[in-house]
Amino acid sequence: MIKPIEVAHQMLKEVIERKDIVVDATMGNGYDTLFLSQLSDHVYAFDIQKEALKATEEKLALAHQKATLILDGHEHLLRYIEKPIKAAIFNLGYLPNTDKSIITRPETTLAALSVLTARLCVGGRIALMIYYGHKGGRDEKNALVKWAQNLPQEYWHSFSYVPLNQIHTPPLLILLEKRK
Numbered sequence: 243m244i245k246p247i248e249v250a251h252q253m254l255k256e257v258i259e260r261k262d263i264v265v266d267a268t269m270g271n272g273y274d275t276l277f278l279s280q281l282s283d284h285v286y287a288f289d290i291q292k293e294a295l296k297a298t299e300e301k302l303a304l305a306h307q308k309a310t311l312i313l314d315g316h317e318h319l320l321r322y323i324e325k326p327i328k329a330a331i332f333n334l335g336y337l338p339n340t341d342k343s344i345i346t347r348p349e350t351t352l353a354a355l356s357v358l359t360a361r362l363c364v365g366g367r368i369a370l371m372i373y374y375g376h377k378g379g380r381d382e383k384n385a386l387v388k389w390a391q392n393l394p395q396e397y398w399h400s401f402s403y404v405p406l407n408q409i410h411t412p413p414l415l416i417l418l419e420k421r422k
């Protein structure tokens with residue numbers, strides 16, 4: 243079976259073309275930024291931690307790839323991006339092996355989604371990888387599930403993919419596609 247992150251990448255890959263602008267809303271160690279940079283015209287990647295920018299810069303350099311790395315919260319994405327956005331990924335939670343108190347939060351994640359959904363192209367997709375085993379994680383998961391369940395069906399496809407029998411707390415994937 244393929245893992246939630248592999249499903250997320252596959253679903254984004256299906257719609258991204260070489261001319262497209264895409265967003266990595268949570269850069270972290272840069273795995274998603276690198277993945278997106280190999281498919282699109284340009285990636286805008288966000289994180290609030292300098293360590294994330296450094297790790298991502300190194301990863302991109304090794305692969306001879308480029309992206310715009312932004313030290314700011316994803317909720318401010320419209321300050322940096324003027325063009326329509328074709329796809330975006332959020333990998334929510336905390337940066338592995340660092341300060342577990344620096345986590346994504348429901349208010350800012352929902353604020354980012356509010357502006358992103360307005361700027362997304364028709365046919366564009368958003369993947370939300372929701373890690374929620376840490377303190378505060380469940381609040382974010384619950385808020386996002388509620389939000390995604392209430393998106394109007396006429397305008398949005400809204401799906402989830404989650405392992406059902408794993409111990410611990412495996413990530414929940416929510417996938418969205420703008421219909422019109």
Ligand SMILES: C[S@@+](CC[C@H](N)C(=O)[O-])C[C@H]1O[C@@H](n2cnc3c(N)ncnc32)[C@H](O)[C@@H]1O
Nearest residue numbers: 268269270271272273274289315316333336337
């Ligand atoms: C689970 S990690 C991301 C993993 C990453 N996608 C990767 O490939 O390694 C979550 C990241 O979100 C960042 N973050 C927290 N709040 C944020 C915000 N408001 N805007 C952007 N990034 C944020 C954290 O600093 C952390 O690096």
